[in-house]
């Protein structure tokens with residue numbers, strides 16, 4: 695059956711993706727409601743009752759919004775780092791000061807790989823303004839998938855970890871000029887453009903034209919801002935940077951969407 699990747703939702707109103715091998719199905723982030731996650735999985739021919747695990751990259755609401763309900767309803771183990779778990783629990787504390795509980799919680803460390811079924815998961819630290827944010831790579835059946843969104847820049851450790859990927863899901867958040875003249879208050883613009891904010895089209899293009907090793911059959915541009923970017927602008931900037939590298943023949947660029955699931959990638 696091989697490995698499949700489907701991005702169910704991507705952007706500041708919710709992020710969620712599925713990485714599946716023939717023996718494990720992992721939901722990466724749960725940033726849309728349980729109901730919406732179920733609907734989008736069913737629309738792509740998938741069954742939420744077959745989820746093996748939910749992995750959380752960081753505690754921002756666009757990555758955890760549907761988590762508690764999804765985990766409870768489908769009795770799925772949830773993997774996150776200790777600091778992310780604490781930040782999540784603090785944010786969801788109720789009026790009586792009670793912390794939310796996850797029936798099946800698995801703590802991982804950003805420096806250690808672990809297994810979910812036959813999938814080897816390797817987390818790595820990314821520069822973002824959350825408690826302990828991570829990017830992830832997955833290896834199964836000879837295929838490597840990399841996911842790196844919500845990062846202010848591409849430090850050397852991230853470039854290293856993204857080498858050798860067959861599928862690369864990577865952030866192309868904003869166009870610098872659109873962010874500058876766009877509707878956000880100045881403080882939010884500062885945050886988005888900071889080294890612990892989000893990756894601009896230009897910073898991603900620089901990665902493609904310098905550090906990127908060109909191994910991916912598919913590149914998915916993700917977390918594209920609805921206010922400070924345009925999908926075709928993100929695509930054009932990425933394709934231009936990739937096009938300057940004449941040796942990169944197979945790098946098909948796809949766009950992850952906020953409004954609905956992207957067509958699944960099968961390898």
Ligand SMILES: [Zn+2]
Pocket residue numbers: 705706709754756757844917
């Ligand atoms: Zn996000």
Ligand SMILES: [Zn+2]
Pocket residue numbers: 752754822824844
């Ligand atoms: Zn974030």
